[in-house]
Amino acid sequence: MSTQYIDDMSGVSTTGHEWDGIRELNNPLPRWWVITFYVTIAWAIGYTIAYPAWPMLSSATRGVLGFSSRGEVKNEMAAAEAAKTKYVAAIKSKSVSEIAGDDALREFAVSAGGAAFRVNCVQCHGSGAQGSKGFPNLNDDDWLWGGKMEQIQQTITHGIRFTADGDTRQSEMPAFADVLQPEQIAQVSAFVASLSGAVKDKSMSEPGAKVFAENCAVCHGENAKGNREFGAPDLTDAIWLYGPGEAAIASQVRAPKGGVMPAWIERLGEIKVKELAVYVHSLGGGE
Amino acid sequence: MLDNKQIKRLEAEAVNSAKTRQPLYAARRKIFPKRTSGRFRQFKWLVMAITLGIYYLTPWLRWNRGAFAPDQAVLIDLASRRFYFFFIEIWPQEFYYVAGLLMMAGVGLFLITSTVGRAWCGYTCPQTVWVDLFLVVERAIEGDRNARMKLDAAPWSARKLFLRGSKHAIWLAIAVATGGAWIFYFADAPKLLGEVLSGTAAPVAYGTIAVLTGTTYVLGGLMREQVCTYMCPWPRIQAAMLDENSLTVTYNDWRGEPRSRHAKKVSATGQAVGDCVDCNACVAVCPMGIDIRDGQQLECITCALCIDACDGVMDKLGRERGLISYATLADYNANMALATAGGANPVDPALVRTASGGFVDGLAHFHLGKIFRLRTFIYLGTWLAIGLVLVYSLLTRERLELNVLHDRNPQLVRLSDGAIRNGYTVKLLNMIPEPRTIEVTLEGLDGGEMSIVGIDQAPSRSFSVPVEPDRLKTLKVFVRQPAGQIKKPVQRFEFRIEDNASSESAEYTASFNAQENGR
Numbered sequence: 001m002s003t004q005y006i007d008d009m010s011g012v013s014t015t016g017h018e019w020d021g022i023r024e025l026n027n028p029l030p031r032w033w034v035i036t037f038y039v040t041i042a043w044a045i046g047y048t049i050a051y052p053a054w055p056m057l058s059s060a061t062r063g064v065l066g067f068s069s070r071g072e073v074k075n076e077m078a079a080a081e082a083a084k085t086k087y088v089a090a091i092k093s094k095s096v097s098e099i100a101g102d103d104a105l106r107e108f109a110v111s112a113g114g115a116a117f118r119v120n121c122v123q124c125h126g127s128g129a130q131g132s133k134g135f136p137n138l139n140d141d142d143w144l145w146g147g148k149m150e151q152i153q154q155t156i157t158h159g160i161r162f163t164a165d166g167d168t169r170q171s172e173m174p175a176f177a178d179v180l181q182p183e184q185i186a187q188v189s190a191f192v193a194s195l196s197g198a199v200k201d202k203s204m205s206e207p208g209a210k211v212f213a214e215n216c217a218v219c220h221g222e223n224a225k226g227n228r229e230f231g232a233p234d235l236t237d238a239i240w241l242y243g244p245g246e247a248a249i250a251s252q253v254r255a256p257k258g259g260v261m262p263a264w265i266e267r268l269g270e271i272k273v274k275e276l277a278v279y280v281h282s283l284g285g286g287e
Numbered sequence: 288m289l290d291n292k293q294i295k296r297l298e299a300e301a302v303n304s305a306k307t308r309q310p311l312y313a314a315r316r317k318i319f320p321k322r323t324s325g326r327f328r329q330f331k332w333l334v335m336a337i338t339l340g341i342y343y344l345t346p347w348l349r350w351n352r353g354a355f356a357p358d359q360a361v362l363i364d365l366a367s368r369r370f371y372f373f374f375i376e377i378w379p380q381e382f383y384y385v386a387g388l389l390m391m392a393g394v395g396l397f398l399i400t401s402t403v404g405r406a407w408c409g410y411t412c413p414q415t416v417w418v419d420l421f422l423v424v425e426r427a428i429e430g431d432r433n434a435r436m437k438l439d440a441a442p443w444s445a446r447k448l449f450l451r452g453s454k455h456a457i458w459l460a461i462a463v464a465t466g467g468a469w470i471f472y473f474a475d476a477p478k479l480l481g482e483v484l485s486g487t488a489a490p491v492a493y494g495t496i497a498v499l500t501g502t503t504y505v506l507g508g509l510m511r512e513q514v515c516t517y518m519c520p521w522p523r524i525q526a527a528m529l530d531e532n533s534l535t536v537t538y539n540d541w542r543g544e545p546r547s548r549h550a551k552k553v554s555a556t557g558q559a560v561g562d563c564v565d566c567n568a569c570v571a572v573c574p575m576g577i578d579i580r581d582g583q584q585l586e587c588i589t590c591a592l593c594i595d596a597c598d599g600v601m602d603k604l605g606r607e608r609g610l611i612s613y614a615t616l617a618d619y620n621a622n623m624a625l626a627t628a629g630g631a632n633p634v635d636p637a638l639v640r641t642a643s644g645g646f647v648d649g650l651a652h653f654h655l656g657k658i659f660r661l662r663t664f665i666y667l668g669t670w671l672a673i674g675l676v677l678v679y680s681l682l683t684r685e686r687l688e689l690n691v692l693h694d695r696n697p698q699l700v701r702l703s704d705g706a707i708r709n710g711y712t713v714k715l716l717n718m719i720p721e722p723r724t725i726e727v728t729l730e731g732l733d734g735g736e737m738s739i740v741g742i743d744q745a746p747s748r749s750f751s752v753p754v755e756p757d758r759l760k761t762l763k764v765f766v767r768q769p770a771g772q773i774k775k776p777v778q779r780f781e782f783r784i785e786d787n788a789s790s791e792s793a794e795y796t797a798s799f800n801a802q803e804n805g806r
Contacts, residue, residue, distance in 0.1 A: 028313040030517055032510070103741060128696030139700040139708075237703035238770075282740060284700065284710060284765045 084108075088271060096149040096277050106278060113279025116272050120264065129283055133243055134259055139283045142239040144231045145169050147287035151228075153277035159263035160231065168263060171230040173256040176215065180253070184211045189250040195224055195236045196244075315513060317439065318576035320422060321432035321568075325595025334410045335419055343464075346471035350374070355756035356720035363473050369757070375681065376757075378718060387677045391670055398666035400528040402658045403613075404535040408521065408588040414514050415588060417465070417507035418574065421458055428454045432571055458508040459500070466499030512575045515588055522585045530616075532657050536589045537614040538569070538580040541626035542646075544634040546580075561636045562610050568600050569593035569611055579611055607646075618651040625649060687725070687791040688716040689784050699800045705770035707801045713762040713782060717754040723786050725752050727762070731780035732799055734772035738765050766799060776802035 005014045007025055014023040048054060051063040062068075087108040091099055099105045117129065124135045131137035136144065145155050155169060162168040176185060190201060191208025199205055213222070219232040226234035233241065242252050264273055280286070348360035350373055357364065362371040370377040370385075377384055399406050408415060429435045429450050441447055470492045471479055482488035483496075506514050515522060529535065543563035547553045554560045563580070570578045572593060575586045579593045597611040625647070626634045639647055694710035702708055717723050729737055729748045736746040740763040744750060754760045764782075778799045785792040 028310045030513060031312045031314045032513065033517065034312045106741065128694075130697035130700070137697075137700065139697055139710075140702055142703040234703065238701060238705040239703050282763070284708060284740075285702075 087112075091271050091274055096153050096274050096281075099274065100149060100278055100281065106282075109275045109278040110282050112272075113275035113277070113282075116268065116276050117279055120268065121276070124261070129280070134241060134257060136241060136259075137239070138280050139285055140239060141285040141287070142234065142237055143285070143287070144226075144228065144233055144241075146228045147281070147285060149277055149281045149286065152280050152286070153273060155261070156273050156276050156280075157263060157265045160261040161258055162260055162263050165263035165265075169231060171219075171232070172258060173219070173232075173252075175255045177254040180211065180215065184208075185250050185253050186246075188212050188216065189246045189253060192224065192235050192249050193244075193246045196238055316576065318512060318574065319432045319435045319439070320574045320576075320592075321571040321596075322426055323568075323572040323592050323596045323599070325592075325598055327591035327595050331410060331419065331590065331592075335416050338411055338413075338416050339420070343468050346468070346476040352376075352720050355722070357475060359475055361472060362475075365473060376718070376720070378716075381684070384677060384681065387673055391673050391677075394666055394670045394673065397528060398663060398670060400525070401530065401533055401663055401666060404529060404533050405521075405525060405587070405589040408515065409536075409590040412588075414506060414519070415590065417461075417503060418511050420461065421507045421511075422574070424457045424461070425454055428457070455508070459504055462500040462503035462507070463496065465503040466496040469499050470495050512586070515575065516586050522588075525585070530662070531620070532615050532617055532660060534613045534615055534653065535583055536579060536587060536591055536594060536611065537616075537619050538563075538582070538611050539609070539614065539619065539622065540580075540634055541619075541622040541639055542636055543580070543610050544636070559635050559637060561634065562601070562604075562606055564600065564604065566600055568596040572596040583616075614653055615657060617657075618653060621651040685791070685793060686718040687723075687784065687786055687789075687793055688718065689782060689793050689795050690714040690716070691782055691795045691797050693797060693800075698803055702767065706767050707770070707773060707799075708765055708767040709799050711764045711766065711782075711797060713764045715752065715754050715760045715762065715784060717756065717758055717760070720757045722756045723754050723788065725754050726750070726785045726787060727752055727764075728783045728785070729766065729780065730783050730794075732766070732768060732778055733774070735766055735768045735780065735799070737767075739763065740765075768799065768801070773801045776800065 005016070005023060006012070007014060007023065010025060012025045012027055015026045017024045048061075049063065050065045051067055052060055053063065054061040087105060090102075090105055091109060094102075094105070099109050117125075118127070121129070125131050125138055126135070129138040136142075141147065143151070145151060145160070158165045158167040158169065160169045161172070180188070184207075187204050187208035188211040189208070190204035191206075191212050194200065194205045194208075212220075212224070217224075219230050220226055220235055221232075224235040226232045238244075240248065242248055242257060264276070268276070345361050346359065349358050350360035350371075351358055352371070356376070357371065359371065360373050362369075364371065368379045375384075396407055425435070429438050438447055438450065467483070470483075474492075479488060479492065483492060510518075540561075542561060544561040545559060546563035546565045547560050548565050550560045550564060569580065570576075570593075572595070573579070574590060574592065575588060577584060577586045579587065591613070594611045594613070598608040601608050601610055622639065623634070624630060626636065626639050628635070628638060639650060641647055690713075692712040692714075694712070698709070700708045700710075713727070715725055715727075717725070727737075727739075727750045729735055736748060737750070738744070738746045739750055739752070742750060742752070746767070752760065752762065766780075768778075778801070779796055780799055782795045782797055783792065784794075
């Protein structure tokens with residue numbers, strides 16, 4: 001430090017930093033630059049007074065402007081709610097079919113219903129509404145209780161086998177383990193499996209047809225097309241809620257399972273239920 | 288007792304010794320550029336008129352685009368994300384045109400700088416143009432250099448207050464007009480002007496005007512040369528951009544030195560005398576406040592006003608113009624070598640002069656050929672290549688496009704009759720400001736049929752879809768294929784769209800999954 005290097009060319013001293021012979025001139029800063037620097041400091045102090053900043057023991061200073069990011073979110077949410085009121089009012093006053101008939105309203109209902117679906121329905125029906133064993137796929141065209149928009153609305157509103165709701169969709173397939181002989185169960189399973197595929201063993205499926213006519217046709221229909229009054233599935237199609245194949249069918253004949261879906265009207269209210277009905281109908285399988 | 292001399296002096300110095308202490312900051316030295324006239328000053332007036340004209344008038348030009356698009360020739364419509372430039376309309380995804388223009392601007396700047404030096408700084412940079420404009424006002428109100436210096440030194444009086452007040456008022460008015468003109472590029476100009484004047488325009492419009500008023504007033508009126516010297520990165524890049532064949536404003540020492548205020552007296556004593564009479568005209572007119580005779584320097588924006596000033600003096604003295612001139616470093620060095628006998632002696636003007644007073648033949652002069660060198664050709668070639676690619680792509684670009692997104696969850700749906708259904712989000716882009724009817728067709732995929740949500744039509748391989756002008760239309764499309772005709776886990780097929788009226792078309796190859804994770 002004792003000897004200061006003075007640059008020959010400019011006659012200005014250097015900062016003492018050197019990189020491969022390149023030195024940095026120690027020119028004075030412009031005064032306005034220094035003033036600007038102090039202004040930014042003053043600004044920063046003012047900013048911490050105006051806005052929440054200084055941490056205290058259990059909270060932080062609130063700032064004299066009263067700004068809070070939670071408050072901002074609240075305002076934005078309120079503004080978003082206000083922007084939706086027009087659509088929400090229309091959805092409240094119209095039937096689901098009328099909603100679906102109006103392009104703008106349908107678009108709104110589909111996205112609002114989609115959001116509600118992702119919160120309330122995906123736990124059973126899956127994130128893509130594709131279902132799983134025992135939980136129906138809502139994308140396909142096979143409906144236990146009907147795929148019209150009003151029918152879907154009815155299902156969501158009151159649920160299925162949800163005893164707390166008096167209007168719930170109710171049905172129960174009896175367990176045939178005590179009614180039919182194991183031989184008969186095997187025969188009827190072979191018959192049902194043959195309805196949607198090739199006949200494997202006539203000696204089984206032909207007597208099975210008789211067992212079916214006597215025991216099953218009451219609910220599933222003589223042609224096994226099912227009955228939506230009782231939520232009795234169509235046994236002739238390619239879709240199997242509890243799995244395809246004779247073994248899965250036999251298990252369902254012996255000790256049938258029936259899923260329970262809660263009634264959503266209490267929890268979500270009429271508007272959300274309508275939006276959900278429109279959304280589910282829009283997935284591609286609606287009738 | 289010891290003698291003073293017996294006490295050894297230690298080699299020590301205070302770290303903050305006054306001998307070596309530097310000031311930490313320095314006040315701005317005021318500059319009072321003198322008015323000048325000449326060729327370059329004329330040219331600068333012209334450039335100022337053109338650049339300010341472009342800036343202020345462009346938003347008011349009209350361009351008819353029909354009923355479905357704005358009629359402003361140049362418009363950046365941020366709300367609906369469209370950019371209009373005369374016959375060109377750009378959607379956000381075509382932003383590469385802007386990127387291309389920026390590349391051309393960059394390479395163009397290199398080209399200009401490598402040939403004619405800092406012409407951008409000296410003539411067309413907004414900072415230069417607006418400072419020039421503010422100086423016009425300053426001179427008109429306070430007078431030329433001497434009057435301004437006198438006024439500045441004078442104590443505050445009613446007259447000084449009035450002059451200063453009116454100068455700043457006019458500066459502010461120009462600044463408001465500058466900020467005001469900017470916003471018209473972003474909305475319909477006549478309508479926005481009415482809104483701004485009646486106080487009904489959006490707050491962002493007033494905010495923009497306020498910010499640009501502030502920057503124009505502070506940068507153009509108060510900061511001036513400080514912006515170029517301390518804030519702008521471009522002067523620092525010059526060292527890399529200029530080479531020995533670039534034109535820069537140059538003081539020709541080889542004919543100017545030794546300078547003298549008393550040429551005749553000195554000449555009479557038999558000493559060498561150069562052309563420079565040390566009148567300081569070049570320093571007085573410089574808007575950057577520098578002395579070009581110190582050589583090329585970071586602060587020089589090459590506005591060439593010192594050339595005009597010096598030429599005027601040379602004319603009065605009856606000597607050739609060009610003591611200060613645009614010259615290349617190569618020419619300057621060659622002539623300096625000539626005038627100093629290879630650097631051995633101080634400058635002797637006699638070495639570059641003939642007996643009759645003209646210049647010797649060996650003197651290097653600038654000629655146009657020096658502009659053409661490999662470097663400038665590379666810049667020019669790059670600039671042209673980018674430009675041609677942009678023009679070609681602009682002329683051949685599609686105004687009808689489609690994007691297809693395959694549903695991922697679920698990838699496929701098995702239907703009750705065993706058929707497989709896949710869902711797609713199809714986006715139709717109608718990029719012209721006219722409504723169209725687009726034919727959406729399925730190609731390939733044996734037995735495949737589609738249905739579109741919201742369009743009441745039985746499943747089919749072809750749909751007619753009306754699309755609004757200059758809009759994107761999103762369709763939810765379900766494609767199903769009967770069980771018997773599914774051949775592979777994944778099949779390729781095409782969505783094809785066509786505008787029957789203009790026979791424009793576009794295709795997208797999509798995949799149809801018949802099996803989960805079938806790949």
